[in-house]
Amino acid sequence: MASLTVRKLDEVVKDGLRLRAARHGRSVEDEVRSILREAAAEPEPGRAPDERPQNPAPTARQAPAAPRRTAPMPGGGGRVLLIIGAGIAAYKSLDLIRRLRERGAHVRCVLTRAAHHFVTPLSVGALADEPCHTDLFDPRSEFDVGHIRLARDCDLIVVAPATADLMAKIANGHADDLATAVLLATDRPVLLAPAMNPMMWLNVATRRNVARLLQDGRHLIGPNRGEMAEAGEAGVGRMAEPLEIADAAQALLRPKSAGVLAGTRVLITAGPTHEPIDPVRYIANRSSGKQGFAIAAAVAAAGAEVTLVSGPVGLPDPEGVKVRRVETAADMMASVEAALPADVAIFAAAVADWRVAAAGDQKLKKTGEAPPSLPLVENPDILATVSRMEERRPPLVIGFAAETEHVIAHAKAKLARKRCDWILANDVSPESGVMGGDLNTIHLIRDDAVESWPRMSKDEVAETLVARIAAWRESRTT
Numbered sequence: 001m002a003s004l005t006v007r008k009l010d011e012v013v014k015d016g017l018r019l020r021a022a023r024h025g026r027s028v029e030d031e032v033r034s035i036l037r038e039a040a041a042e043p044e045p046g047r048a049p050d051e052r053p054q055n056p057a058p059t060a061r062q063a064p065a066a067p068r069r070t071a072p073m074p075g076g077g078g079r080v081l082l083i084i085g086a087g088i089a090a091y092k093s094l095d096l097i098r099r100l101r102e103r104g105a106h107v108r109c110v111l112t113r114a115a116h117h118f119v120t121p122l123s124v125g126a127l128a129d130e131p132c133h134t135d136l137f138d139p140r141s142e143f144d145v146g147h148i149r150l151a152r153d154c155d156l157i158v159v160a161p162a163t164a165d166l167m168a169k170i171a172n173g174h175a176d177d178l179a180t181a182v183l184l185a186t187d188r189p190v191l192l193a194p195a196m197n198p199m200m201w202l203n204v205a206t207r208r209n210v211a212r213l214l215q216d217g218r219h220l221i222g223p224n225r226g227e228m229a230e231a232g233e234a235g236v237g238r239m240a241e242p243l244e245i246a247d248a249a250q251a252l253l254r255p256k257s258a259g260v261l262a263g264t265r266v267l268i269t270a271g272p273t274h275e276p277i278d279p280v281r282y283i284a285n286r287s288s289g290k291q292g293f294a295i296a297a298a299v300a301a302a303g304a305e306v307t308l309v310s311g312p313v314g315l316p317d318p319e320g321v322k323v324r325r326v327e328t329a330a331d332m333m334a335s336v337e338a339a340l341p342a343d344v345a346i347f348a349a350a351v352a353d354w355r356v357a358a359a360g361d362q363k364l365k366k367t368g369e370a371p372p373s374l375p376l377v378e379n380p381d382i383l384a385t386v387s388r389m390e391e392r393r394p395p396l397v398i399g400f401a402a403e404t405e406h407v408i409a410h411a412k413a414k415l416a417r418k419r420c421d422w423i424l425a426n427d428v429s430p431e432s433g434v435m436g437g438d439l440n441t442i443h444l445i446r447d448d449a450v451e452s453w454p455r456m457s458k459d460e461v462a463e464t465l466v467a468r469i470a471a472w473r474e475s476r477t478t
């Protein structure tokens with residue numbers, strides 16, 4: 001087959017290609033190949049939707065709220081302080097400066113003490129169009145304690161690349177150079193784009209630091225899986241692509257989705273259920289409730305009237321949310337029914353499929369004979385029950401599919417079986433770290449369309465879902 005050289009594409013098309021490539025972690029050339037492959041495999045008219053290729057390229061219908069590269073950041077673009085750490089990926093941060101600026105952001109840059117080994121203050125300053133800051137003890141900028149000004153005169157701090165060392169310092173509150181002093185002195189949101197060798201990323205110390213940073217409310221984008229600068233090394237550790245980081249920055253700079261769901265009644269379930277065996281023992285699962293609680297908080301912050309029905313978890317009530325705490329699937333079903341009607345129902349709880357048919361009134365005792373048999377009966381299927389309601393069915397019913405294999409195929413089957421409108425599918429296999437962890441990788445499945453979101457924090461999943469629900473609501477009113 002003849003090779004193909006693509007010329008004379010206008011800038012908008014080129015930018016679209018770059019964005020797609022970044023989202024899929026491919027080179028632009030590979031992205032073009034993939035588009036051609038998909039086009040060649042496009043079903044003929046009249047073919048069943050299931051025969052479409054898996055994971056089709058995003059269409060306007062699939063990703064209504066994905067920010068476009070050309071869309072300016074609100075309020076004149078926002079002020080971003082970009083801190084560049086001392087990693088190989090620092091070269092990509094030069095591109096990031098451009099990506100942020102072309103969205104209208106004002107970008108000011110700080111290099112860590114070691115970062116000048118990777119990029120120069122001159123090129124960083126030239127791209128940002130203002131001098132780059134490097135020295136905590138610079139008499140020209142510190143005569144009026146300039147690092148405090150840097151920390152405050154911005155709307156968002158982006159750290160890219162966030163090296164293992166820099167993340168350790170931030171997690172532990174060090175302030176021994178300009179970058180760390182600024183990060184300690186700021187009250188602005190901080191977005192970290194980690195980049196390091198996969199072994200460094202997996203090291204227990206880094207894991208501990210990442211957990212601490214997320215707990216402290218820092219936002220993370222990436223790292224992605226891919227090849228490393230080191231020959232022959234691959235795995236999770238590549239810095240997210242500049243366009244992905246710019247997208248994440250844009251999402252954080254957007255005035256919080258305040259008001260976009262005002263007047264919407266949203267019902268959410270979260271956490272596990274506990275199914276008693278006797279008064280002291282129960283059947284449960286590893287759900288922490290973090291994702292459902294994050295969604296409840298984000299939906300409430302977007303102005304919705306929220307009822308959260310939660311199984312037993314150790315999380316505080318999110319602000320502005322009516323919380324109903326329950327134990328069993330039967331209790332959860334009853335609370336959900338009592339909370340209807342709603343405009344949107346999001347079923348994030350990991351409801352036990354079965355309960356013990358006849359839980360003991362007293363603690364079961366060892367008798368020295370055969371252990372007791374515990375016949376199980378099926379619990380009510382809350383998602384299917386609400387999805388099939390005739391009168392009080394919420395117009396948008398969203399289920400979660402926690403899968404350990406064939407995530408998308410199983411989730412599509414679940415969407416059809418339960419008759420809900422959307423499924424948020426995630427991989428909860430032990431190696432994913434999703435159950436109880438702070439990060440999640442979601443595939444949003446609607447009818448025949450699959451939209452795969454990059455790995456992000458559970459708060460970011462919640463924000464992204466709010467954007468999708470707001471777009472759904474808008475599409476119904478226009």
Ligand SMILES: Cc1cc2nc3c(=O)[nH]c(=O)nc-3n(C[C@H](O)[C@H](O)[C@H](O)COP(=O)(O)O)c2cc1C
Pocket residue numbers: 084085086087088089112113114115162163164165166167195196197200
């Ligand atoms: C060639 C080279 C490449 C490096 N790449 C990375 C990297 O990608 N990620 C990382 O965490 N550390 C990397 N390091 C180690 C950091 O540069 C080192 O830990 C440094 O102290 C981090 O400084 P910072 O805290 O200012 O970012 C690299 C070092 C060298 C010499």
